[in-house]
Amino acid sequence: MDVKPHNTDIRRDLVSLLPRLRRFALVLAQNGAKADELVSKVCGQALLKAPFQDAEDRLDLRLFGAICSLWRTEIRKKKASSETVVCLHSATTSSPQLPMILSAELAAAFLLCAVEELSYREAAAVMATTEDSIAETVLAARRELAIVTESEAERRA
Amino acid sequence: MSDSLRQPSLDARLSAMLDGEVTEAEKSELDDILANDPNAKLTSDKLRQATEHGRTLFNEMLKEPVSLSLVRSIKTAPEGRRALRFPKQETVRQKLKPTYRLAITSSVIMFALGAAAGYMVGAPSHMMTYADIAGDPSKAWLDDVASHYRLFSRQSRHLVEIPANESAHIVEWLMATTGISFRIPDLTSEKLVFMGARLFSAGGRPVGELIYQNRDGEVIAISFTKFISPMPEKDMRESIRDDIGMVTWQGLQASYVLTGPSSDADLEGLATKIAGII
Numbered sequence: 001m002d003v004k005p006h007n008t009d010i011r012r013d014l015v016s017l018l019p020r021l022r023r024f025a026l027v028l029a030q031n032g033a034k035a036d037e038l039v040s041k042v043c044g045q046a047l048l049k050a051p052f053q054d055a056e057d058r059l060d061l062r063l064f065g066a067i068c069s070l071w072r073t074e075i076r077k078k079k080a081s082s083e084t085v086v087c088l089h090s091a092t093t094s095s096p097q098l099p100m101i102l103s104a105e106l107a108a109a110f111l112l113c114a115v116e117e118l119s120y121r122e123a124a125a126v127m128a129t130t131e132d133s134i135a136e137t138v139l140a141a142r143r144e145l146a147i148v149t150e151s152e153a154e155r156r157a
Numbered sequence: 158m159s160d161s162l163r164q165p166s167l168d169a170r171l172s173a174m175l176d177g178e179v180t181e182a183e184k185s186e187l188d189d190i191l192a193n194d195p196n197a198k199l200t201s202d203k204l205r206q207a208t209e210h211g212r213t214l215f216n217e218m219l220k221e222p223v224s225l226s227l228v229r230s231i232k233t234a235p236e237g238r239r240a241l242r243f244p245k246q247e248t249v250r251q252k253l254k255p256t257y258r259l260a261i262t263s264s265v266i267m268f269a270l271g272a273a274a275g276y277m278v279g280a281p282s283h284m285m286t287y288a289d290i291a292g293d294p295s296k297a298w299l300d301d302v303a304s305h306y307r308l309f310s311r312q313s314r315h316l317v318e319i320p321a322n323e324s325a326h327i328v329e330w331l332m333a334t335t336g337i338s339f340r341i342p343d344l345t346s347e348k349l350v351f352m353g354a355r356l357f358s359a360g361g362r363p364v365g366e367l368i369y370q371n372r373d374g375e376v377i378a379i380s381f382t383k384f385i386s387p388m389p390e391k392d393m394r395e396s397i398r399d400d401i402g403m404v405t406w407q408g409l410q411a412s413y414v415l416t417g418p419s420s421d422a423d424l425e426g427l428a429t430k431i432a433g434i435i
Contacts, residue, residue, distance in 0.1 A: 018228065036224050146204060
């Protein structure tokens, strides 16, 4: 029988990407509710813009980039309203629930390159920075993680 | 990799190697260093272990549940539409120069139209057709299927009427009752176990239902009945009713609906597979 799905559209792709999008948003926002808000906004925008997008574009990269951009915009807005915010380049630690020992930016770069396995070029496009900066950030993240790994190994011993 | 990273510190080069961001020549050079320099080997091992540790932590994050309301809002969102603007046609403006006779004639026509419209709106409606009373048949059957699913999917001991081990009887029984020939799809590749079947009435018609369960105990049901819609549709349609997701389609002789939890992201993919088997 020749039955084709009616909704072979972006919605299904978005739903299957949600866990990864939420993880990336959580790394940046370091707060579950805020991460959900970021993901929700970005998915809403993606749905609206779906007919205008090039089908060859990788949806996950586009959405990671959109989350990063939206997060930065919100940080800027908060700064403008002189609230206490996490600085983009500061080495603030994450909330204790998160398995992150890294600042938002280190964690995001590490996540993109070492976990999502993006190239430095792709990660740089997502984070709106240079490949050199990504390489340095990933290295810094590895150094921080190495310290934690060592101290955990010592504790176990 | 960019030029500025070609001669950075050793650990920067090792980190880039872990990410597959070095050329073959750089990789063999680093392999030589690692083979001859124990300190370099130690640094490389530390970075590798740190990477593995980080990956484990990040993969743990994927186990956190995604907001169900977010999944629903995406699945039920309308698709974006392209805004099309047609080229404007040049309109020729005609100046009105009503004559005395034209004005009177128009007034009389407008009065007659107004009076007729007023009479039709004001007159009590006596015309209630059977179709009005019955409502939309396809909506009625889906309403009944959803209510039935909501009720029985919470039953643990009485999930099915005929258990899966009586497959031959299930096929014979449901074919005789619904008038639809079908096969019981084997969905073990989708991690679904066939539990058995039920028969119920939806939209005033007998409906056969094949019931499956996944590893989490969630119930997925395939319901079918003789054609509901007079205009068969080939496309699948997905809808969500609270916590229930439904995918409907038309076969050669029947209307089908796959029902499951709305949080199931690939209900439609499963429906496509079933449509090809059943």
